[in-house]
Amino acid sequence: MFGRYLKSKAKSIVGFVVFLMIFILVAKLYDMPAAGCLYAITLCAFFGAVFLAYDCYRYCEKVDKLKHIEGSVPYGSYQYPQAADDIESEYQAITDKLMNASKDAASKLDIARTDMTDYYTMWVHQIKTPIAALDLLVQSSDSEEKADMKLELMKIQEYVEMVLQYLRLGSEQTDYLFTQQELDLIIKDVIKKYSVVFVKKKLKLSYEPTDVTVITDAKWLSFIIGQLVSNALKYTDSGGISIYMEGSALVIQDTGIGIKDEDLPRIFDRGFTGYNGRNDQKSTGIGLYLCSVIAKRLGHSITAESEVGVGTKLKLDLAYKNVSFE
Numbered sequence: 001m002f003g004r005y006l007k008s009k010a011k012s013i014v015g016f017v018v019f020l021m022i023f024i025l026v027a028k029l030y031d032m033p034a035a036g037c038l039y040a041i042t043l044c045a046f047f048g049a050v051f052l053a054y055d056c057y058r059y060c061e062k063v064d065k066l067k068h069i070e071g072s073v074p075y076g077s078y079q080y081p082q083a084a085d086d087i088e089s090e091y092q093a094i095t096d097k098l099m100n101a102s103k104d105a106a107s108k109l110d111i112a113r114t115d116m117t118d119y120y121t122m123w124v125h126q127i128k129t130p131i132a133a134l135d136l137l138v139q140s141s142d143s144e145e146k147a148d149m150k151l152e153l154m155k156i157q158e159y160v161e162m163v164l165q166y167l168r169l170g171s172e173q174t175d176y177l178f179t180q181q182e183l184d185l186i187i188k189d190v191i192k193k194y195s196v197v198f199v200k201k202k203l204k205l206s207y208e209p210t211d212v213t214v215i216t217d218a219k220w221l222s223f224i225i226g227q228l229v230s231n232a233l234k235y236t237d238s239g240g241i242s243i244y245m246e247g248s249a250l251v252i253q254d255t256g257i258g259i260k261d262e263d264l265p266r267i268f269d270r271g272f273t274g275y276n277g278r279n280d281q282k283s284t285g286i287g288l289y290l291c292s293v294i295a296k297r298l299g300h301s302i303t304a305e306s307e308v309g310v311g312t313k314l315k316l317d318l319a320y321k322n323v324s325f326e
Contacts, residue, residue, distance in 0.1 A: 124164045183212040204240030249315040259306035268292035
């Protein structure tokens, strides 16, 4: 701290030394008594040191107050130390104006975000009614395209559900409920949901019961597994999908087109579609991002291995980490 103070006062210290040297030079030129000159120099040095010590103390005190203010800024409660001069006072006024402008902008942004979230949440809940009606119509239909209609309707339901989960993800009141859950029951519900896709694409399902009980949120874990299975089905046209445990990880492995090496590290980034998504032109780049974020909040993690032309292996590690139970 003292070094920083000396650096900030370097010009003043250099000026003081220069004036002292001028005094000594003038005294020597005019043959002033050495004792008197030494006495004057000693007094100047003493009072200079006292002033320096006092000023350094004030400097350190002001730095400590500013550090305290820095920690208090997010909470909006702070009070500047007394300005040393008009320039510092003007800087404080400018900072206050910038802070107020920032708060106003943040407040307006929060209001706009809340309005948007409320609108889309309402839209999602309203759209569920005609979707449910369509589902009943499809089930009672005798059309030859019944299977195709059911498949497309399921896609609509999936996208609507994804929108709702995305909105919930940004909410401060996301309803996580951690309980002991039988993993097989969740997996079977997901398989049942996507059975029509397996049948339509004539894909084989290899499922090994896990006999595992996990502490998690059943609804959110079901969403993650559903997205992983949906993603595997989307890019698999022949062969099949395997679901099994590998250590503490649930593995969902497909025989699809695979993922390029340069795309693999970014598949969990928001909005990233990669080479496959650009070719398919149906990928949103949101599904795996949501899975990754939700998994972290549940204390789980997701990793991926893939080889182009061979398939992809997604691992959902169900070992709970960094989760606190209240």
